[in-house]
Amino acid sequence: MKAERSFRQLLLALAVGCALNTTALMAAVTDDDIANDATTTNDVVSYGMGLQGQRFSPLDKLNADTVKNLVPAFVLSYGDEKQRGQEAQPLVHNGKIFVTASYSRAFAADAKTGEELWQYNHRLPDGILPCCDVVNRGGALYDNLFIFSTLDAQLVALDQDTGKVVWKEKMEDFKAGYSNTAAPIVVKGLVITGVSGGEFGIVGKVEARDAKTGKLVWSRPTVEGHMGTLDGKDNGITGETNKSWPGDLWKTGGAATWLGGTYDPDTDSLFFGTGNPAPWNSHLRPGDNLYSSSLLAIDPATGKIKWHYQWTPHDGWDFDGVNEFVSFDLKQEDGTVIKAGGHADRNGFFYVLDRTNGKLINATPFVNQITWAKGIDLKTGRPEYIDDNRPGAPEGAEKGKSVFSAPSFLGGKNWMPMAYNPNTDLFYVPANEWGMDIWNEPITYKKGAAYLGAGFTIKPLNEDYIGALRAIDPKTGKIVWEAKNNAPLWGGVLTTAGNLVFTGTPEGYLKAYDAKTGEELWKFQTGSGVVGCPTTWEQDGEQFVAVPSGWGGAVPLWGGDVAERVKHLNQGGSLWVFKLPKTS
Amino acid sequence: MWIKTLATLTASILIVALPAHAASLEDVKSRGTLSVSLYKDFPPYSYVQDGKQQGIDVELAKALADKLGVESDIRMVGADENVEDDLRNNVWKGHYLGGGVTDVMLHMPYDREFSQRVDQVSFIAPYQLEKVAFAFDTAKVGAQPTLANFMSAPIGVEIDTLSDFYLLQAMQGGISKNLRHFENLTKAAEALKAGEIAGIMGPRGELEGILATRPANIQIQSLVTPGLARGSWAMGLAVKASDEGGLDKALDGAMAELVRDGTVKKIFEQHKVTYQPPAEAPDVANSSK
Numbered sequence: 028m029k030a031e032r033s034f035r036q037l038l039l040a041l042a043v044g045c046a047l048n049t050t051a052l053m054a055a056v057t058d059d060d061i062a063n064d065a066t067t068t069n070d071v072v073s074y075g076m077g078l079q080g081q082r083f084s085p086l087d088k089l090n091a092d093t094v095k096n097l098v099p100a101f102v103l104s105y106g107d108e109k110q111r112g113q114e115a116q117p118l119v120h121n122g123k124i125f126v127t128a129s130y131s132r133a134f135a136a137d138a139k140t141g142e143e144l145w146q147y148n149h150r151l152p153d154g155i156l157p158c159c160d161v162v163n164r165g166g167a168l169y170d171n172l173f174i175f176s177t178l179d180a181q182l183v184a185l186d187q188d189t190g191k192v193v194w195k196e197k198m199e200d201f202k203a204g205y206s207n208t209a210a211p212i213v214v215k216g217l218v219i220t221g222v223s224g225g226e227f228g229i230v231g232k233v234e235a236r237d238a239k240t241g242k243l244v245w246s247r248p249t250v251e252g253h254m255g256t257l258d259g260k261d262n263g264i265t266g267e268t269n270k271s272w273p274g275d276l277w278k279t280g281g282a283a284t285w286l287g288g289t290y291d292p293d294t295d296s297l298f299f300g301t302g303n304p305a306p307w308n309s310h311l312r313p314g315d316n317l318y319s320s321s322l323l324a325i326d327p328a329t330g331k332i333k334w335h336y337q338w339t340p341h342d343g344w345d346f347d348g349v350n351e352f353v354s355f356d357l358k359q360e361d362g363t364v365i366k367a368g369g370h371a372d373r374n375g376f377f378y379v380l381d382r383t384n385g386k387l388i389n390a391t392p393f394v395n396q397i398t399w400a401k402g403i404d405l406k407t408g409r410p411e412y413i414d415d416n417r418p419g420a421p422e423g424a425e426k427g428k429s430v431f432s433a434p435s436f437l438g439g440k441n442w443m444p445m446a447y448n449p450n451t452d453l454f455y456v457p458a459n460e461w462g463m464d465i466w467n468e469p470i471t472y473k474k475g476a477a478y479l480g481a482g483f484t485i486k487p488l489n490e491d492y493i494g495a496l497r498a499i500d501p502k503t504g505k506i507v508w509e510a511k512n513n514a515p516l517w518g519g520v521l522t523t524a525g526n527l528v529f530t531g532t533p534e535g536y537l538k539a540y541d542a543k544t545g546e547e548l549w550k551f552q553t554g555s556g557v558v559g560c561p562t563t564w565e566q567d568g569e570q571f572v573a574v575p576s577g578w579g580g581a582v583p584l585w586g587g588d589v590a591e592r593v594k595h596l597n598q599g600g601s602l603w604v605f606k607l608p609k610t611s
Numbered sequence: 612m613w614i615k616t617l618a619t620l621t622a623s624i625l626i627v628a629l630p631a632h633a634a635s636l637e638d639v640k641s642r643g644t645l646s647v648s649l650y651k652d653f654p655p656y657s658y659v660q661d662g663k664q665q666g667i668d669v670e671l672a673k674a675l676a677d678k679l680g681v682e683s684d685i686r687m688v689g690a691d692e693n694v695e696d697d698l699r700n701n702v703w704k705g706h707y708l709g710g711g712v713t714d715v716m717l718h719m720p721y722d723r724e725f726s727q728r729v730d731q732v733s734f735i736a737p738y739q740l741e742k743v744a745f746a747f748d749t750a751k752v753g754a755q756p757t758l759a760n761f762m763s764a765p766i767g768v769e770i771d772t773l774s775d776f777y778l779l780q781a782m783q784g785g786i787s788k789n790l791r792h793f794e795n796l797t798k799a800a801e802a803l804k805a806g807e808i809a810g811i812m813g814p815r816g817e818l819e820g821i822l823a824t825r826p827a828n829i830q831i832q833s834l835v836t837p838g839l840a841r842g843s844w845a846m847g848l849a850v851k852a853s854d855e856g857g858l859d860k861a862l863d864g865a866m867a868e869l870v871r872d873g874t875v876k877k878i879f880e881q882h883k884v885t886y887q888p889p890a891e892a893p894d895v896a897n898s899s900k
Binding site: 273 | 650651653656688689690691692693694695697700706707708710718719720722724725741770771772773775776779780784787788789790791792794814840841844846
């Protein structure tokens with residue numbers, strides 16, 4: 028009797044155990060799930076909706092005809108008074124939706140009902156001075172983990188079911204000015220991240236960690252002269268020491284990888300962009316200042332740089348070069364296909380590169396006014412600068428020459444990711460039309476001491492709009508259509524096989540456009556500015572669309588005419604989910 | 612990324628409620644404490660050693676509180692990208708990550724032109740004139756060096772400072788290849804003592820304090836610096852601007868007494884830093900602009 032009971036209990040235990048294991052196995056996000064993310068429709072397991080970053084969904088239930096029936100399914104409030112800028116892209120897996128929020132928070136909810144499952148509030152240390160706002164752009168899913176980065180430069184892996192911390196790794200010392208707000212990506216079991224930092228003395232890098240444990244595998248600095256590592260051993264110097272910097276400035280050269288990156292399986296390359304060089308005054312650092320304001324193609328297994336392309340050599344405008352590089356097939360007239368990548372830079376040019384070797388194929392303006400260069404020389408791949416329009420060097424105690432520069436340093440396009448639709452062969456770029464007056468201040472102060480800084484004012488270029496969602500043909504660089512917006516666009520873009528393009532506006536709308544014509548087909552007022560990234564998936568036969576709402580980010584921090592256009596906008600913090608109901 | 616933070620000067624969007632009212636003298640007295648922001652890791656002015664807050668500014672803050680008949684509550688704060696940020700974080704608004712503001716911050720510029728740009732605070736009680744100077748190793752550059760010596764001998768600066776930007780372009784860029792960047796002047800001073808560099812350019816008070824004990828071959832003095840935008844500047848206090856409350860006047864008066872009775876001079880001398888009052892300051896040559 029006793030024995031039988033024990034036996035039964037054992038069986039029960041086994042059964043329960045198996046059931047749990049099966050659930051766990053089904054729930055675990057695999058490398059295959061991530062590799063196939065762009066083509067599977069029942070989940071969204073990576074930032075970019077596929078590691079190439081196309082933000083294209085093959086779903087077409089929701090389309091130009093049916094989008095008028097799109098209705099709210101639920102809204103999840105992030106609560107708290109921490110309402111600055113919700114820039115994340117949600118992820119969906121196994122019936123759960125995961126999203127990060129400002130101030131290094133993360134939430135999980137039932138993807139269908141919106142019932143909250145858990146929330147995680149990262150405890151930020153006292154005295155932290157993050158350089159670059161308190162937004163967060165999203166997480167990565169792998170195995171049973173939800174991995175995201177924090178303002179104090181940590182990488183945190185949470186259990187998808189409970190929100191409990193599984194592992195936590197310090198990426199850099201926040202006291203030295205490092206931070207992190209970008210979404211990590213997972214490539215073949217490695218979680219790949221960049222790093223942010225606004226203080227002087229930082230050097231950008233790309234790093235790979237074992238996604239299950241957080242253990243560092245390789246590290247690749249982004250400024251020439253710095254040693255990379257692989258498995259704890261030296262792994263070659265980045266570039267050639269001090270080739271394009273004066274003195275020892277390369278040791279503190281900047282080039283922060285603050286927006287993360289994409290991955291292309293066809294060429295097995297990571298694509299990470301880098302920020303501007305330091306110091307801010309370009310006259311103090313003659314040379315190209317490699318690899319600042321550049322794109323790096325990196326071998327994901329070793330962290331070696333395969334090739335680079337520098338968007339803005341000798342950057343003197345704070346253009347950065349961090350904007351995403353999106354892999355796509357460039358279809359030629361003769362029917363052949365070039366493995367290419369598209370990139371809309373802060374500097375106002377839309378670039379198409381051969382992604383096998385970094386060679387420039389085409390570069391065309393995607394904004395109406397560019398003052399710093401006449402164009403990009405297709406032979407040399409370098410900008411044709413207009414020297415008079417480079418901000419001047421401080422001279423003595425006098426105010427330096429004031430230069431009007433377009434685009435402004437906020438860029439023809441900033442961080443907000445564009446989308447590519449392989450059906451229309453068009454890129455959808457959230458662009459902004461603005462310039463800036465920039466001059467060197469005679470005297471400012473830093474840490475109580477006299478200092479030479481720069482002053483600037485951002486100015487809209489048009490009365491009726493700053494933002495413009497633009498459809499760009501990568502074959503010609505032509506703008507096929509545009510949809511103007513009064514306030515600057517600051518949210519990501521989604522496109523679908525249903526001939527739709529979604530993006531948000533600071534005025535609070537999530538909008539849907541006809542992907543071929545740009546006709547506005549649908550809009551919904553979310554109650555606060557939409558600066559997050561929309562995403563879509565299918566569950567139980569219904570198509571869903573999710574987007575965070577919550578005005579903030581860099582734009583409201585600016586004075587002048589731009590602030591005038593956005594000062595009436597209310598903050599918020601919530602996740603909106605819509606669905607196309609089954610037709611009965 | 613540098614430029615983004617400059618812009619936050621004009622930030623006015625925050626909703627987060629922080630205790631950012633200007634405290635009145637009465638508030639301070641009834642509370643019994645004067646809260647003070649000082650830069651952290653900033654010898655010889657304000658730093659923590661052996662678990663204790665130390666330095667010239669720490670002593671000054673205590674003496675000021677004493678004059679008002681209250682205790683001092685000193686908060687050591689990190690320096691943001693510029694003083695406008697520091698004032699916003701610590702004096703008139705509070706940082707967006709929380710923590711609130713303090714009644715007063717020391718080591719703030721006393722400069723008419725600058726104060727016009729930052730009208731959210733009152734700059735009061737100038738107590739010191741800081742000057743750019745050089746510390747150098749006489750064994751390497753002799754007892755009377757000029758800037759030209761550093762075209763062939765390495766010289767250190769704290770990164771992202773006036774001295775850094777000056778030396779990068781001085782002598783038609785002829786010094787830049789010999790310029791060594793350090794995270795702070797304490798580290799530069801170690802390199803100077805170790806013979807790795809021949810000189811340092813930086814604020815004199817910091818150099819004197821950090822090199823308070825130095826071998827005879829290391830000297831500190833001013834050199835001719837053609838084209839330097841600003842060679843000296845006055846330091847004072849900053850409090851949140853307010854039409855009433857009287858804290859500004861009380862602190863102004865307290866500092867005047869401390870200068871008059873020799874306390875300020877004594878504090879500087881105890882830290883082996885030459886005391887130079889900002890009598891003629893700020894910098895006559897530039898103040899006419």
